Amino acid sequence: MKKVLDKGYVRLVDVMGSDLSVVNSARVSFNKATETLREEDIKLIHFLAKNDHTSPFRHATLQFELYAPLMVARQWWKYIIGSSHQDPFTAWNESSRRYVTESIEFYVPSESEWRGKPENQKQGSGAPLGEPLGKALTEKLLLQIESGMKNYDWAIEQGVATEQARLFIPSAYGLMVRWYWTVSLQGVAHFLTQRTDSHAQSEIRNYAETVKEIALEKFPVSVEALLKYTGK
Numbered sequence: 001m002k003k004v005l006d007k008g009y010v011r012l013v014d015v016m017g018s019d020l021s022v023v024n025s026a027r028v029s030f031n032k033a034t035e036t037l038r039e040e041d042i043k044l045i046h047f048l049a050k051n052d053h054t055s056p057f058r059h060a061t062l063q064f065e066l067y068a069p070l071m072v073a074r075q076w077w078k079y080i081i082g083s084s085h086q087d088p089f090t091a092w093n094e095s096s097r098r099y100v101t102e103s104i105e106f107y108v109p110s111e112s113e114w115r116g117k118p119e120n121q122k123q124g125s126g127a128p129l130g131e132p133l134g135k136a137l138t139e140k141l142l143l144q145i146e147s148g149m150k151n152y153d154w155a156i157e158q159g160v161a162t163e164q165a166r167l168f169i170p171s172a173y174g175l176m177v178r179w180y181w182t183v184s185l186q187g188v189a190h191f192l193t194q195r196t197d198s199h200a201q202s203e204i205r206n207y208a209e210t211v212k213e214i215a216l217e218k219f220p221v222s223v224e225a226l227l228k229y230t231g232k
């Protein structure tokens with residue numbers, strides 16, 4: 001499990017395949033297979049990625065458990081092809097706040113982590129705001145969470161259904177949520193191309209960099225090749 005932000009993490013649950021699966025699924029056209037990755041296989045993987053022969057990259061699959069603020073999960077949810085609840089071949093499952101199954105946690109940026117508005121862009125962030133203001137922002141966010149959680153706990157005590165009492169949960173964007181993400185190797189590369197980019201929000205970029213580390217450990221040649229050529 002690799003920690004991300006103050007309370008989140010990325011955990012690889014399972015993996016199917018290796019760089020060899022990409023090679024062998026491409027070579028099945030010639031009824032050939034190999035058990036070790038040779039120089040010519042590495043070249044083949046680069047050739048496939050460069051020329052958009054993407055189907056061999058969909059024979060490998062990764063399954064992650066993610067724990068992240070809701071604002072990050074919402075951005076992640078937009079990856080549909082080969083990677084989400086809307087794709088008939090893969091799945092998206094997440095913990096439910098209709099039940100009281102786990103403690104409620106929030107992402108709270110530390111004093112030094114608040115960022116200002118960007119100067120010339122509509123989206124994104126500018127320079128760090130510094131500590132005097134950062135301290136006030138962190139304190140205000142904590143107060144807001146405390147006040148909302150008091151109302152939530154009160155509603156639960158009154159016997160309100162958890163699925164409705166959750167309307168009182170404050171700071172919904174920062175609420176930590178947990179989900180499983182099963183995704184093809186091609187889907188991972190697509191996600192990484194967009195979400196390790198400097199235009200992506202810094203919080204999801206932290207997660208993407210961690211996913212990239214894990215994907216590179218498991219598929220060093222394919223991930224390098226896909227990131228080199230796809231989306232460019």
Ligand SMILES: Cc1cc2nc3c(=O)[nH]c(=O)nc-3n(C[C@H](O)[C@H](O)[C@H](O)COP(=O)(O)OP(=O)(O)OC[C@H]3O[C@@H](n4cnc5c(N)ncnc54)[C@H](O)[C@@H]3O)c2cc1C
Binds near residue numbers: 079082190
């Ligand atoms: C910096 C940044 C800012 C963003 N801002 C916003 C925003 O303000 N609001 C918002 O709603 N979203 C926003 N998004 C999300 C963005 O619009 C995409 O939904 C998200 O990045 C997922 O990418 P995708 O659509 O390529 O992925 P997928 O839906 O997984 O698609 C993967 C690829 O499959 C192909 N594909 C998918 N569907 C079809 C189809 N029907 N026909 C043909 N080919 C298809 C395309 O090549 C596509 O790139 C933002 C994304 C980024 C990276």
